[in-house]
Amino acid sequence: MEKTMPFVRFCRLAQIAGLIIATAGGAAPAVALDKVRFGTNWVAEAEHGGFYQAVADGTYRKYGLDVTIVPGGPNVNNRILLPVGKLDFYMSANTLQAFDAVENNIPTVTVAAAFQKDPQVLLAHPGQGIEKLDDLKKLTLFVSKEGMATYFQWLKADFGFDERKVKPYTFNPQPFLADKTSAMQGYVTSEPFAVETIGKIKPKVFLLADHGFSPYSTLIETRRDLVENKPDLVQRFIDASIIGWYNYLYHDNAAANALIKTHNPEMSDALIAYSVDKMKAYGIVDSGDTLTLGIGAMTDARTKSFFDTMVRAGVAKPELDFRRSYSLQFVNKKVGLNLRPKN
Known part of the structure; x- marks a missing residue:
C-alpha cells in the first residue's frame, strides 16, 4: 500500500514555486x-x-x-x-x-x-506471591540514583514505599537474579528480555505508567x-x-x-x-x-x-x-x- 504524507506547509510550497517560476524556460534546480x-x-x-x-x-x-x-x-x-x-x-x-x-x-x-x-518498570521473581504493585513494598528494591530522585519519590508518596528497602541498582541484573525476595528497575522494552535470557525466568512486570506514574x-x-x-x-x-x-x-x-x-x-x-x-x-x-x-x-x-x-x-x-x-x-x-x- 502506498504511504502518503500530509500537505507540506504553505511556506515550503511557496519557496519551491518561487524557484520554479524564477527558472522558467529551463530545468528547475533541486x-x-x-x-x-x-x-x-x-x-x-x-x-x-x-x-x-x-x-x-x-x-x-x-x-x-x-x-x-x-x-x-x-x-x-x-x-x-x-x-x-x-x-x-x-x-x-x-x-x-x-x-x-x-x-x-x-x-x-x-x-x-x-x-x-514512560517505559519504567519494576521486575519481580515469579512464584513469590507478588501480584500487585503494593506487594513489592516487602521486597529488597534495586533502584538507581536517578530513580530514587524521581519515580521512587512518587512510590513513597502514593504507595508508602520505604527507602530502607532500597539497594543501589548498577544496571546489572545479577544481584536481582540471585535474590528471589528482590525487585529490580528497568525498561519494559529491555530489562525483562535480559532477565529472561540470562536468568531463564519470566519475571513479573509492573509498568509504573499503568499505576499512575504519568x-x-x-x-x-x-x-x-x-x-x-x-x-x-x-x-x-x-x-x-x-x-x-x-x-x-x-x-x-x-x-x-x-x-x-x-x-x-x-x-x-x-x-x-x-x-x-x-x-x-x-x-x-x-x-x-x-x-x-x-x-x-x-x-x-x-x-x-x-x-x-x-x-x-x-x-x-x-x-x-x-x-x-x-x-x-x-x-x-x-x-x-x-x-x-x-x-
Whole structure:
C-alpha cells in the first residue's frame, strides 16, 4: 500500500514555486534540504525506531529535511548540545527534564512526545506471591540514583514505599537474579528480555505508567528560538517523525533496524523484535490520546496532572511555571492516523 504524507506547509510550497517560476524556460534546480541534527539520549535501539525509520525510508527527505541522528550513550551528554546550537532537536527522557529546564532557565521547550507511557518498570521473581504493585513494598528494591530522585519519590508518596528497602541498582541484573525476595528497575522494552535470557525466568512486570506514574517519555525538545524563527522546520520535523513512528511500528521496518545496528553493532535482532513487540503490547507509543490525536500527542490536562503528582511527591516545586516547559503548537493534528492498521 502506498504511504502518503500530509500537505507540506504553505511556506515550503511557496519557496519551491518561487524557484520554479524564477527558472522558467529551463530545468528547475533541486531545492536544498534543510540540514537538521537530532541528538538521542542513548545508543541506537528500537526505542528510537521511528526516527531511524524516517531517515531510512526517506520520510525526512520528503519533508525537505536532511536529518543526521547523533546517538547518545553512557559517556555522551547530547542534552547540553541543544541550547548552544550544536543540535537542532534532542530526545529527552521524560517530562521531568522539561520541568528542570524551566527551573534552570534553559531556553528549550518540549514540542512532541514520542512515548505516551514512560517505559519504567519494576521486575519481580515469579512464584513469590507478588501480584500487585503494593506487594513489592516487602521486597529488597534495586533502584538507581536517578530513580530514587524521581519515580521512587512518587512510590513513597502514593504507595508508602520505604527507602530502607532500597539497594543501589548498577544496571546489572545479577544481584536481582540471585535474590528471589528482590525487585529490580528497568525498561519494559529491555530489562525483562535480559532477565529472561540470562536468568531463564519470566519475571513479573509492573509498568509504573499503568499505576499512575504519568510523564510523557522520549520527548522531542528544541530551542525556543527555533520555534519562534523557524516554526515550519519544527513542524516538518515533527510530522515526519510521527510518520516514521507509524511506519516503524506497523509496516516494514527492516531498513530502520539495519540502520540502528549500523549505529549500534551490539544490538541484536532478537532484542529489537522484543522491544517493538513490547512497545505495541503496552501502548508505549500509540495509546490514549494518540488514538484520536495521533502519535506525538500531548495535552494540558495530562501535563498538569503529572506536575501536581510530582509536587505532592516533593519532586517539583509548586511555584514552577510548568506550562513553559512545553508547546502544543505542533502536535495533536492527527498526522499519520491513516497509517495505523484498521484491525
